[in-house]
Amino acid sequence: MSDTLREEIREKIVNGDYNCEKELTLSVLSGKWKVVILWHLGVEGAHRFSDLQRLFPKLSHKVLTNQLRELMEDGIVHREVYPEVPPKVEYSMTELGMTILPIVEMMYDWGKKRVQSIREEMQRSGEEDV
Known part of the structure; x- marks a missing residue:
């Protein structure tokens, strides 16, 4: 996962705007x-x-x-x-x-x-x- 995407996800979590748990799981597992x-x-x-x-x-x-x-x-x-x-x-x-x-x-x-x-x-x- 790109550093930019990682930062976007972290920022959403901190701001309380993150509501897609599947996206979080996939972001952790993403990478060939x-x-x-x-x-x-x-x-x-x-x-x-x-x-x-x-x-x-x-x-x-x-x-x-x-x-x-x-x-x-x-x-x-x-x-x-x-x-x-x-x-x-x-x-x-x-x-x-x-x-x-x-x-x-x-x-x-x-x-x-x-x-x-x-x-x-x-x-x-x-x-x-x-």
């Missing part, structure tokens, strides 16, 4: 990689930045940094810096973040079922597998 980042942190536990980079090889350093930063600003993800050399940093779900995990899991389940139904439709129509 946020849902899969949240799924891995919520299901697998804490990850280092390099672990997340390995999980998503097509994801640039800059985009991963921005997605994590936005999730931290929204209170969904926590960044823990350990006082050791070399520095160790881990990202994990906050208590608030864990409350959004059921939504992420439902999205995963829906996607899994949809992929299966598409494959079945293609097989019935004689097309190759997806």
